[in-house]
Amino acid sequence: MRPAGHATDYHVHTARCGHAGGTMRDYVEAALARGLSEIAFTDHAPLFFLPGDDPDPGLAMTRAELPGYVEEVRALGEEYRGRIDVLLGLEADYAEGHEETLRELLASHEWDVVLGSVHWVAGGWIDAPGADRRHQEEGTVFLWWEYFRLLSRACATGFFDVMTHFDLPKKFGHRMPGSLSAAEARAVEAARVSGVAVEVSSAGLRKTVAEEYPAPSLLRQLVGAGVPVVLSSDAHAPAEVAWGRREVLAAARAAGASEHLSFRRRERRRHPL
Ligand SMILES: [Zn+2]
Numbered sequence: 001m002r003p004a005g006h007a008t009d010y011h012v013h014t015a016r017c018g019h020a021g022g023t024m025r026d027y028v029e030a031a032l033a034r035g036l037s038e039i040a041f042t043d044h045a046p047l048f049f050l051p052g053d054d055p056d057p058g059l060a061m062t063r064a065e066l067p068g069y070v071e072e073v074r075a076l077g078e079e080y081r082g083r084i085d086v087l088l089g090l091e092a093d094y095a096e097g098h099e100e101t102l103r104e105l106l107a108s109h110e111w112d113v114v115l116g117s118v119h120w121v122a123g124g125w126i127d128a129p130g131a132d133r134r135h136q137e138e139g140t141v142f143l144w145w146e147y148f149r150l151l152s153r154a155c156a157t158g159f160f161d162v163m164t165h166f167d168l169p170k171k172f173g174h175r176m177p178g179s180l181s182a183a184e185a186r187a188v189e190a191a192r193v194s195g196v197a198v199e200v201s202s203a204g205l206r207k208t209v210a211e212e213y214p215a216p217s218l219l220r221q222l223v224g225a226g227v228p229v230v231l232s233s234d235a236h237a238p239a240e241v242a243w244g245r246r247e248v249l250a251a252a253r254a255a256g257a258s259e260h261l262s263f264r265r266r267e268r269r270r271h272p273l
């Protein structure tokens with residue numbers, strides 16, 4: 001049954017990133033079965049800021065894989081036209097000092113939507129398997145502080161349509177220390193000023209922290225500042241498409257949002273929630 005309104009999932013991976021399963025067709029079929037009107041593929045962009053063609057095979061597609069990814073999304077879009085809209089997106093890392101390389105990468109194709117993510121913090125991944133150790137070794141306060149600094153910079157680049165998992169360092173259960181509320185507020189302000197949207201994602205509900213991204217109080221701040229929202233699952237398997245959709249909708253509404261966005265060739269459209 002098709003859910004009421006305009007149902008979307010704006011954060012979906014593919015096997016090319018090395019840590020997702022299923023074929024792309026399986027993801028589209030799952031989206032259709034769940035009554036979505038749109039699915040945006042947003043696989044991990046090649047790791048443009050690390051050396052070599054495939055610096056971390058388990059985390060992102062290679063540079064060589066990018067054209068095939070674009071082709072396959074567009075082909076599925078043609079094939080499913082009239083039944084569901086299949087959009088071409090990308091989840092790109094923000095990496096300080098590598099802005100020009102990212103600009104070139106983004107200019108190489110006509111994206112429908114570009115997600116901006118800060119996964120690389122202080123010289124390492126903040127969310128990869130084993131990264132929870134960093135909280136003991138480097139300190140939770142330091143990691144959160146540096147994360148918000150980078151996230152604020154990422155917002156200001158103007159490269160991204162949507163910022164993902166806005167409070168990602170909580171993934172393994174290390175909540176934001178209360179002393180960092182000013183840094184958090186600066187990130188909210190950076191999002192507001194840049195005009196970027198934020199995703200409300202069910203992915204956190206599947207992680208140790210067991211809470212959607214962003215946390216309710218943070219999402220309230222973002223919505224209160226006028227930052228628009230996008231709904232997403234961050235699916236890494238076909239079964240995760242639209243996963244937790246009810247919870248994500250409830251979280252967005254509870255934060256005061258009355259609309260969500262969709263994108264075509266990076267132009268935004270608004271839909272009632
Ligand atoms: Zn991500």
Ligand SMILES: [Zn+2]
Pocket residue numbers: 011013091234
């Ligand atoms: Zn993702």
